[in-house]
Amino acid sequence: NIDIALRMEMESAVEATDLRAILTKYDVLASDQLLAKLTARLNQVEAADDLLREEVIRCTIIRDAPKELANVIELHRISASPSIVSEAETALVEKLRQMNRDA
Secondary structure (H helix, E strand, O other): HHHHHHHHHHOOEEEHHHHHHHHHHHHOOHHHHHHHHHHHHHHHHHHHHHHHHHHHHHHHHHHHOHHHHHHHHHHHOOOOOOHHHHHHHHHHHHHHHHHHHHO
């Protein structure tokens, strides 16, 4: 059954790119209800990804706010794509290193 296959793929997908690929794959095959759930989940992950990207810029480039960035990362760790969380953590570590060098 297509809906069962879609559910299984949805449960294992964590990256926005994976969710988008699943949506494309099942676009005309799965039930509207499941496609709506998948779309909602994709939108949620993309929103969290976008927020993390914006916070990295705000907290590391516009101003020095590594503690704020660490809090935002923890808040969105579950809802964002793991690759975006990793990028944010890397930016945080780099900012802390820079601040230590500048001190």
